[in-house]
Amino acid sequence: MEKSAHDKSSSHSNSSxxxxxxxxxxxxGKKLGEGSFGVxxxxxxxxxxxxxxxxxxxxKSEVPQLRDEYRTYKIxxxxxxxxxxxxxxxxxxxNVLVIDLLGPSLEDLFDMCGRKFSIKTVAxxxxxMISRVQSVHERNLIYRDIKPDNFLIGRPGTKYANMVFLVDYGMAKLYRDPKTKKHIPYRERRSLSGTARYMSIxxxxxxxxxxxxDLEALGHVFMYFLRGSLPWQGLKAATNKQKYEKIGEKKQSTSVKELCGAFPEEFGIYLQYVRKLGFEETPDYDxxxxxxxxxxxxxxxxxDGIHDWMLLNDGKGWENRFKQLKDARARRSGHHQSKHHNKRSRAPVTATNNNNADNRHRSTTDMPVAPAYVPLQDPFSQQKERKEKHGFWKSLVSFITCSGHQD
Incomplete structure (x- = not known):
């Protein structure tokens, strides 16, 4: 969710x-975006x-994430x-978390480039992206929410302008004990964690x-960039649970050849390799x-570091195009909110429909929470997930304290 700001001179004057x-x-300063966690x-x-x-x-979020995310950043x-x-x-x-300001996400850049990247850029x-995930794994963590929105490039004009950063660690979890390196046990009937479009089978x-x-989800992202979409996008179902099941079934029935066959064979080799890895097996990242x-x-x-987005705007880069996209999105958002407000002012008061999926994401604060890209959670297992994460962080903080690292 970390976004860049391109008009620093006006970034604060335009904000309430x-x-x-x-x-x-x-x-x-000014608002940059919003998501499942807040703004x-x-x-x-x-x-x-x-x-x-x-x-x-x-x-008062049901599953607060920023404290855990801060601790992960410190690790x-x-x-x-x-x-x-x-x-x-x-x-x-x-809750408030302050971190580095970065540039646009790979999803933003994908939009700017007409929703397809060249083979060169994807490679x-x-x-x-593999290196970032490897670094997380080497610190005893798995990421669990791989998606293009969570990979950002650096800010323009800096030496990190084309470095890919991995952000948003609210779903990260220990997969092994930091001291003994003992792996967590294999279990089934777990709640879904991640984004359905990219998550592993x-x-x-x-x-x-x-x-x-994490690595299989990366493979799905690579094919999304190359193809423009994935075969399991756009599936319809009566409930979210049924939709996620349909997505999973479509992933299983789509062969690697069907998914990757139109592109260099290495993309298919990648996906075959990561899908055959054992639960505790250490991947060969190199x-x-x-x-x-x-x-x-x-x-x-x-x-050579020359990516598709650098060739936009007659070789001047992505910045002007990014501003145009942001302005267009702001206009669409304002138009939608205006229509929604007018409808609400005319609508009679009715009973709340508890089956409406959008109701689950409403906040009692004045801070809007967008339902897009919400990490999937089984509502019956959220309490259990919170208890597990509390135990995870309690043991981790104990380890860090004993190791002499900064908490």
Missing amino acids: STSTIVGVHYQV IYEGLNLLNNQSVAIKFEPR LAGTSGVPSAYYFGHEGLH MVAKQ NTHLGREQSRRD FLKELFDKVLERIGEKD
Whole structure:
């Protein structure tokens, strides 16, 4: 969700929150986006004029994530391609997390490029994405919510402008004990965690996730970038549960050849390899990255860092196009909200329909929460999931304290 801001001179003057200070010296600027957790704003560190991203989450959220996300950022501190976290605390009715401000997501860039990436661009970003996931795994964590929205590039004009960052660690979980390296046990009938479009087949089947599942989800993202869409998109069903089942069934019935056959064979080899990994098996990350070096060699290209989005706007890059897309989205959003408000003002008062999926994502605060890309949770297992995560963080904090690392 971390987004970039391109008009720094107006970023704070256009915001109604310019006078708001959080964490003693972080000034809240304009809103950048919103998601299942809450809202994210551009901000400014008043001590050094460094731009930051400030995430707000209602403290009464059913499954609060920002505290866990902050702890995960601290575990990953110093890791290449992971933003720094500067502050976590409470401000009124909200939890607040302050992290590095980054550029657009790969999903944003995908939109800008006409919803298809070239083979060269996919091969180059694939190597970086695998490296980011590898770094998370090496710190004893699995990510569990792989999707293009959670991979961002750096801010323009910096040395990290084309580095791919992995953000949003609210779903991350230990897959092994940090001290003993003992792997978590295999279990079934687990709740779904992640985004249905990209999650692994084993996740659909309710099997405990491990490293292999992050990598399989990456493979689905690669094919999404190449194809423009995936065969299991657009499926209809009466309920979300039935829809997720349909998606899982379609994934299982779609052969690797059918999914990847129109592209260099290495994409199919990647997916076959990760799907055959054992639950506790350590993936050969170097082998997987080398596959994409072979792709570049096959098509006569090199990893020169020139991605599709850099060629937009007659070679001037993505920034102007990004601003156009943001403005268009803002206009559509404003038009929708205006129509919705007018309908509500005319509509009679009726009983709430508890079966309406949108009702599950409404907040009692004035902070809007968008239903798009909501991490999937089985409502009957949320309480159990919270207990598990509490135990996970309690043991992890104990480990960090004993190891002398910063909490």
